[in-house]
Amino acid sequence: MDVLLTGGAGFIGSAIAARLAAAGHRVRVLDALLPAVHPAGGVLNLPDGVEFIRGDVRDGETVERALRGVTAVCHQAAMVGLGLDLDDAPDYVGCNDLGTAVLLAAMARAKVTELVLAGSMVVYGEGSYRCAEHGTVAPGPRRTADLSAGRFEPPCPRCGEPLEPCLVEEDTAPDPRNVYAASKVAQEHLASAWARASGGRVIVLRYHNVYGPGMPRDTPYAGVASIFRSAVARGEAPRVFEDGGQRRDFVHVADVAEANLAALRALAGREPGTFRCYNVGSGQVHTVGEMAAALALAGGGRPPVVTGQYRLGDVRHITADSRRLREELAWRPEVAFEDGMADFAHAPLRGE
Ligand code: UD1
Numbered sequence: 001m002d003v004l005l006t007g008g009a010g011f012i013g014s015a016i017a018a019r020l021a022a023a024g025h026r027v028r029v030l031d032a033l034l035p036a037v038h039p040a041g042g043v044l045n046l047p048d049g050v051e052f053i054r055g056d057v058r059d060g061e062t063v064e065r066a067l068r069g070v071t072a073v074c075h076q077a078a079m080v081g082l083g084l085d086l087d088d089a090p091d092y093v094g095c096n097d098l099g100t101a102v103l104l105a106a107m108a109r110a111k112v113t114e115l116v117l118a119g120s121m122v123v124y125g126e127g128s129y130r131c132a133e134h135g136t137v138a139p140g141p142r143r144t145a146d147l148s149a150g151r152f153e154p155p156c157p158r159c160g161e162p163l164e165p166c167l168v169e170e171d172t173a174p175d176p177r178n179v180y181a182a183s184k185v186a187q188e189h190l191a192s193a194w195a196r197a198s199g200g201r202v203i204v205l206r207y208h209n210v211y212g213p214g215m216p217r218d219t220p221y222a223g224v225a226s227i228f229r230s231a232v233a234r235g236e237a238p239r240v241f242e243d244g245g246q247r248r249d250f251v252h253v254a255d256v257a258e259a260n261l262a263a264l265r266a267l268a269g270r271e272p273g274t275f276r277c278y279n280v281g282s283g284q285v286h287t288v289g290e291m292a293a294a295l296a297l298a299g300g301g302r303p304p305v306v307t308g309q310y311r312l313g314d315v316r317h318i319t320a321d322s323r324r325l326r327e328e329l330a331w332r333p334e335v336a337f338e339d340g341m342a343d344f345a346h347a348p349l350r351g352e
Helices: 011-022 060-066 086-110 144-148 179-198 224-233 253-267 288-299 323-329 337-344
Strands: 002-006 026-031 051-054 072-075 114-120 129-131 135-137 201-207 209-211 250-252 275-280
Touching: 002 011, 011 026, 011 253, 026 060, 051 060, 060 086, 072 086, 072 253, 086 114, 086 179, 114 179, 114 253, 179 201, 179 275, 201 253, 209 224, 209 253, 209 337, 224 288, 250 253, 250 337, 253 275, 253 323, 275 323, 288 337
Parallel strands: 002 026, 002 072, 026 051, 072 114, 114 201, 201 275, 209 250
Antiparallel strands: 129 135
């Protein structure tokens, strides 16, 4: 395959670049080297033979040049994380939605019809829960008063009783709870519209909490694994928000890279105009508190502190059902939580 990999210098993108190159594919990376992820002095560490173009996906001319001779696009370029405040909103929408629109328009002109899109579990919002009385329910945003009082579990929206968190399936309706999440939902809709209009084929990989070597160090845009990893490296205790019982699925970046390769391979056999989403999770559910403890233990650092702090944009539990990816694309996660975290506790972060 001849693949254009946007965001290929980033944490997940560079793991994909390495995996694609190792499988013998020709890879061209387009990456803006955003300063938040590539601080001054950051070294670009792409495998031999991978072509690199520095440029922004919002720049149509650069994208057009990057698409020459390409058969498939793996679109990883994005601004991620919760961000600081609403002043970040134009950048999220610009990078994630305008950037995707520019890319899709250029792909239509260049008649490139295969797209793997980096999606996110954030599109599901609070995820899926079961009420003993009312069955499957979708709780609304948690109330500030509840969070301040330490009531972190979302109650049943119908009877107010406690809920049991479930695994989220791909057909669950999107329910974005923050600007980043909204930008990822819009990105999927744009890709779906493009597939219908141009006869393209899309696979969206909705990543769970990705971690592993090369993760950006702690910034307001970094995921919790890198924040805890950086704390351990500084000899500080990881600071766990809420009561530490938030459930997530931490999936290793090597497994995510493999999922991208499987998706790119599968696209060629799909009908024109198809659009299909896949959750990408390890299938092992862990709490944020457990993850903090595993990292602190493996890194020989101080044990985690549970602070009771909360962030309004956070959801309580979100865990994927990744059966579809296993069954349809024959993907298997290889890195177990215990091994991945033990390794990650000592792995270099980007920007260190
Ligand atoms: C994360 C990613 C999101 C990605 C999604 C995939 C970030 C910021 N978020 O969302 O981009 O699409 O996974 O599902 O990269 N926490 C602490 N202490 C801290 C920071 C966070 O306890 O110092 C807690 C938060 O309150 C939250 C949990 O850790 O409950 C996860 O936080 P985080 O990784 O930021 O966000 P996700 O919602 O999992």
